[in-house]
Structures are given as C-alpha cells and as structure tokens.
Amino acid sequence: MKTTDRTLVRVLRDREAGLCLAAVVVSGFGTSALWLASGVWVKDLTGSTSLAALCLLAMWAPTLAGPLLGTVADRARRRPLLIGVNLLLAALLLTLFTVDSPGRLWLLYAVLFLYGAAGVVHDAAQSALVARAVDPALLGDFNGLRTTATEGMKLLAPLAGAGLYAAYGGACVALLDAVTFALAAGLYALLRAREDRPARTTGSWRRDTAEGARRLWSHPLLRSLVLAGGATMLCAGVNGALVYAVVDGLGHAPAYAGVLYAVQGAGSVVVGVASGAGLRRLGASRFAAYGIVLTAVAVALRAVPSDPVALGCSAAIGAGLPCVLIAAFTAVQQKTPGELVGRVAATANSLVFVPNTVGLAVGAALAEVADRRLLLVLAGLGLLASTAPLARRSARPLPDEPRRARGDARHRG
Known part of the structure; x- marks a missing residue:
C-alpha cells in the first residue's frame, strides 16, 4: 500500500x-x-x-x-x-x-x-x-x-x-x-x-510513415521490445481464445469466464502501480522478460483442472502480460525524438496488438481440433520463446532523457 x-x-x-x-x-x-x-x-x-x-x-x-x-x-x-x-x-x-x-x-x-x-x-x-x-x-x-x-x-x-x-x-x-x-x-x-508548430514537411505521407518505422527498427532496444511484445500478444491471443475451454475443463458454466477475467484485471491493476519502480530497478529488457516468463508459466499451468490454480494463473497472467507493453511504450516515449513519437508509437502499437487478433483467430480454430491442455502448454512455450529478442539486450535501467520536456519543449503558462 x-x-x-x-x-x-x-x-x-x-x-x-x-x-x-x-x-x-x-x-x-x-x-x-x-x-x-x-x-x-x-x-x-x-x-x-x-x-x-x-x-x-x-x-x-x-x-x-x-x-x-x-x-x-x-x-x-x-x-x-x-x-x-x-x-x-x-x-x-x-x-x-x-x-x-x-x-x-x-x-x-x-x-x-x-x-x-x-x-x-x-x-x-x-x-x-x-x-x-x-x-x-x-x-x-x-x-x-x-x-x-x-x-x-x-x-x-x-x-x-x-x-x-x-x-x-x-x-x-x-x-x-x-x-x-x-x-x-x-x-x-x-x-x-505549449508546443511549437511542427516543421512543415516536404516529404510524402508514405515517406514520413516509413521514417517512423525505420526509427523503430533501427533502435536495438525498441526493436527487441516490440518484437517481444508482438510475439507475446500472439501467444496471449491463443490463450485468450481458450478461456471457455478452460472453463469447460473446470466444470463451470461459460459465465465463469467473467470471474477469471476479473481476477486477471486485478493482477494488471497491481503490476501497473509497481511498474515504474520495476523499470527503474530492473531495466526495460529484464522487466519485460520477467513479465513474459511469469505469463508463460501461468498459461501452461492453466492446463491443470483446478479452480485455485486457474484463479492463481489468471492473476499471474494479469500481472505478467502488461510488463512488456509498459516497457515497450515507455521506451518509445523516452528514446524517440519528439517530432517522431506519434508515428513510432502508432507503429509499435500495430506491431504489438495486431498479432493478438491473429492469435485469437488461430486459437479459436485450433480449439476445435486439439486438446486444450496441449495448446496451453504450447502457448506457454511460445511465450518463453518470445523472450529471445530480449536475451541479447543488456539489463541496464532506462536512463532519464535530458529534461527537454520540462525545459525547451514545455513552458509553463
């Protein structure tokens, strides 16, 4: 508290x-x-x-x-x-x-x-x-x-x-x-x-959009976090599509999924409050990786047909899943020049969240033909594999950028 x-x-x-x-x-x-x-x-x-x-x-x-x-x-x-x-x-x-x-x-x-x-x-x-x-x-x-x-x-x-x-x-x-x-x-x-009027650009929309993508891809930390985030959300989509299969395995009515989602949301609320300190202590890469590992273990353990295990796994997924997202979008804000933040943030958002939709579709299709326990274990292994882009990154904490936002770029009225 x-x-x-x-x-x-x-x-x-x-x-x-x-x-x-x-x-x-x-x-x-x-x-x-x-x-x-x-x-x-x-x-x-x-x-x-x-x-x-x-x-x-x-x-x-x-x-x-x-x-x-x-x-x-x-x-x-x-x-x-x-x-x-x-x-x-x-x-x-x-x-x-x-x-x-x-x-x-x-x-x-x-x-x-x-x-x-x-x-x-x-x-x-x-x-x-x-x-x-x-x-x-x-x-x-x-x-x-x-x-x-x-x-x-x-x-x-x-x-x-x-x-x-x-x-x-x-x-x-x-x-x-x-x-x-x-x-x-x-x-x-x-x-x-107060913001200065953006400099008038002579480039085309396509060129300006590509500039944001190049900035994201050329920065090693941003690239590794976004790749890990996209892979994580792909596997999370598969997990999300299996929630009703998990509920069936527990012997509950479909409405019980609401209980699991509520517990997951509570886990996210807790980690959100602690994330600032976590980023400063662990660094972006390690903070994201620890969250993904926690999510991976929880997703795989969902294969166990037990109410206490299912509730604990939901809380762990809620706590672990946002870590890579918070790390990635904080890094985008800290590591991107002010005139590029909008397009870099939007590009990162697409690369991270579009795979989630794909994962939901894949999970829904596989749920009809494969055992949920096998799929959950495979999704957990996929989440562990998604930490690979982060393994090559150092675990240094994100340094504070020069205080341009409170100096030149931000003027009190």
Whole structure:
C-alpha cells in the first residue's frame, strides 16, 4: 500500500501527468462501456452472433493502418489535436441515436470504424504529448498507472454499460461515451504544455510513415521490445481464445469466464502501480522478460483442472502480460525524438496488438481440433520463446532523457 501511495503521489503531484491520466480514465470508461454494449445492441436487433462480433472487428481494423494514422499526430500540435479528436468522437457518437432497426446497423459499424481510426490517432498524439508534457522520470510510473486505470475501467465500465443498456438502450450508452469524450477534451484543454508548430514537411505521407518505422527498427532496444511484445500478444491471443475451454475443463458454466477475467484485471491493476519502480530497478529488457516468463508459466499451468490454480494463473497472467507493453511504450516515449513519437508509437502499437487478433483467430480454430491442455502448454512455450529478442539486450535501467520536456519543449503558462 505504501508503494502504491508513493507512486500515486509521485505522478499526481505533477499537474500535467495528473490531467493526462484523468483524461485516460474518463474516456476509457466510456470506451469500455460501449464496446460491450455495441455487440449486445446488434445481437438484440438481428439475433446474429457473427454480426455482433463484427463490432469488435470494426473497432480494431484501423489498427492495421496505425503507422499511417500515427503520422497525423506528428503533423499537428498534439494538444489541439487531442481536443479536436475527442470533440469529434463526442459528436460522432450522437448519430447513434438513429440506430433503431437492422437497416440502420450500417451506421453503427461506420461509427465504430471511425471510432477505431480516431482512437489510433488519439493514442499516438497522447503518447507524443505525454512524452513532452510529463517529466521523463515519471513516464514509467505514468504508463503503469495508465495500465492500472485501463484495467480498472475494464472491470467496472462493461458492467455499467450493460446495466445502462438494459435500462435505457444502446443510444444512452453512446450518450455516456460522448459525455466522457467531451470531458476528456476539457481536461486536455487545461494542460499548460505549449508546443511549437511542427516543421512543415516536404516529404510524402508514405515517406514520413516509413521514417517512423525505420526509427523503430533501427533502435536495438525498441526493436527487441516490440518484437517481444508482438510475439507475446500472439501467444496471449491463443490463450485468450481458450478461456471457455478452460472453463469447460473446470466444470463451470461459460459465465465463469467473467470471474477469471476479473481476477486477471486485478493482477494488471497491481503490476501497473509497481511498474515504474520495476523499470527503474530492473531495466526495460529484464522487466519485460520477467513479465513474459511469469505469463508463460501461468498459461501452461492453466492446463491443470483446478479452480485455485486457474484463479492463481489468471492473476499471474494479469500481472505478467502488461510488463512488456509498459516497457515497450515507455521506451518509445523516452528514446524517440519528439517530432517522431506519434508515428513510432502508432507503429509499435500495430506491431504489438495486431498479432493478438491473429492469435485469437488461430486459437479459436485450433480449439476445435486439439486438446486444450496441449495448446496451453504450447502457448506457454511460445511465450518463453518470445523472450529471445530480449536475451541479447543488456539489463541496464532506462536512463532519464535530458529534461527537454520540462525545459525547451514545455513552458509553463
């Protein structure tokens, strides 16, 4: 508890970090509420499970264009861009009040697709703004607390969204999400960070996008963390697809998966608070590798048909899985020149999270033809193998970058 309090005070004492974190919490609550309610909405209107699943696909598909969309964040000042994106999403969500029949579902899918695309730009701009507005020494703590906040919202917001949907319908959930984006825009407007106008580029969008990818690939630490992160999320996707098979093996109803996810979320909340100290003590590579190993052991042990083991494994997965993600995105913010952070962060995001979708598909297909215990053990071994890119990295802690974010690049108003 003392460690938690110290970490919270360390970040929240910094005004800019506190405002950015509050914006993440507010908008994340609305997003988590909507992603569940949208699928239920489609299911109620059509009775089709496959059409309901398309909601999640529509939101995730723009991630494939992450490197290109991230370039947008480097061609504009990030704070005004974040304010504009949040207000745009708030207005866009209000159009869902007209979705009241299967014939209007095209609008819901279109909004969700634009929602996903705007989210990629938003995340890239936010990463870049945080890298400039927050003390570099606080970035590990900030990203850990962001994970804690995000996982906390996943525990609370879907329940709130489901309850709101059951009482008032999907349009009311969309309104809630719109309000959270409007509030987030207001929080970004309160930031005092002032940015110079980005230098006008003479290059093409393709060249600017490729520059971000080259920067990511040419930096040994960033490359190793992103490769490890992508491989980890691929295996994590396979594990995620097997959750209902695990529940069957325990002899429970499918709803028990919610208990496992809740315990996993609790594990992520805990590690998020401790990650800043972990990064400083262990270094990015070792911190990520330890988290992956913990996840690998927990995934393999899920093959044991025991409730206590299953619950313990869920908590361990929740604690281990975010480590490589926090390490990778903190390193991107610390090791990337300010004018490239948006596109490098978006490229890293795509390389890390797209494999998760592939893993989910592969796991779902294999679950029909192979024993879950074999697949879980293989997924655990795959996770251990994903530490290979990190094995060649030294375990030196991430050094603090020069305090450019609080000097030349950040001017108090």
